[in-house]
Amino acid sequence: MKRPDVLIALAIFAALAAAPFIGFGQGYSLTLLARAMIFGMAAISLSLLVGGGGLVSLGHAAMLGVGAYAVVVLDHARITEAWMVVPVGIGAAALFALVTGAIAIRTSGVHFIMITLAFGQMAFFTTSSLALYGGDDGYTLYNRLEVFGSRALERGIVFHFTCLGLLIAVWALVRALLHSRFGRVLQAARDNETRARAVGFEPYPYRLAAYVIAGAIGGLSGVLLANAAEFVAPAYLAWQRSGDLLFMVILGGLSGPHGALMGALAFVLIEEWLAKLTEHWRLIFGPLLIFCVFFMRGGIAGLLRRG
């Protein structure tokens, strides 16, 4: 098989589709799976930057945050129709990515990490100060989005398959991008910027476009996350969350969107499992993550390739 990454992704999608029917159909499991899939989308979008472009962003949670707060703002204005809210959430995050990316992408390496972190913190403190939307305490949504006036998303199983459908779409999109002309330039500039310039490509516009696309997908994840939890708080934008996302990407391996997908699922599920095992789960989780970074070069995707 020439495309093992596709097989892996399809196997994961099949498992996620079957999950509700093989014992994971209760509300609790569905919520957990939805959360895992949503972080899957966010991690895939971040992997476009980190893996595809070599752009290590430590501010990606802000993209989710902008999407989530778009839901809040519209909810407060009594707009809860998905066909309105989703495009606004995506658009707002894309715009935020465009404005911050236009500046951040002028830098590279450690400076890029720091400036994305700074923009993320800016967004974090901004949401904390939004008294109208609950400030630090956050904002509770009493209902999920409506789709053409229907409240079908309230049903866990419908929400599950909505997230799965979007996850597949996001995976396919990012995979296509990486194999396109655009992706080729992006990766060339990641590997050898001077070479990219020497054949005629100025990396900046390609990187900025990737940043905006990743931001847009992050915004979509944020909209979904708000609806999964029916609650939004500034904690969504905390830099720790950006770190988690970065971790998922690295844990999965930088070889493509299927890696980020595996990283996100593993991260969310292991975190949940450990939390149930012991209340000191963080003491185990931290070292576990460090272990993975040290001993699993190429991440989970790398393990599968060798195994």
Added chain:
Amino acid sequence: MADLLLELRNLRKRFGGLTVTDDVSLDLKRGEIHALIGPNGAGKTTLIHQISGTLAPDSGQILFAGTDVTHLRMAKRARMGLARSFQITSIIPSFTARENAALAVQARHGSSFRFFRPANSEAALNEEAMAALTEVGLERRAETPAAALSHGEKRQLELAIALAMQPRVLLLDEPLAGTGAEEAERLMRILGGLRARYAILLIEHDMPAVFALADRISVLAQGRVIAHGTPEVIRADPAVRDAYLGEDEVA
């Protein structure tokens, strides 16, 4: 003059107290190989950096086909038809040899803001990439990741990438460096064959190759052009002997 493709006018560049380009003026015509020789540290690579746009000169002018490109960015100059190879091989290690060449083809083949179609399935890109690889004799290694190529093959790829740009001017920085005798001979044959289509500025330490290939030679020492002329003139120039050529090479 339509045949004058590249013209340097009074180029100067200093690195702190060190003058690396000292009032250099030279030109390059269509259909010629103009060799630039000089001892290590003479400023040859620095000059190529300024022509290609990696470095900005402190003063002076660079004209490409009559257009002042002194202040244009490297990518822009490349798209205009000014291609360079690097003394230290500069390729995309994670791409195959073909993908490396196809990247260069892609740069002059419509927009690269295309997001969905797999680039690897674009026949037009692949054909031209393969043509460039074939020209340097690398076609059998087309699907090998560039990182896995031998040193000599990487030098061939470096040249193939420049050819895939279909430039008007080729700036070649020691294309033979580090290649075996057989590879060097092959590359020399290729360079000789390219003369008709491109104007080539060739930096090379391999003196037999330079004297065999070059139509004109400029000698650089400590940033200055100390001699200029046909291979015969250069061979006979006493200043050149002193500054650069070993006796055995001149003999």
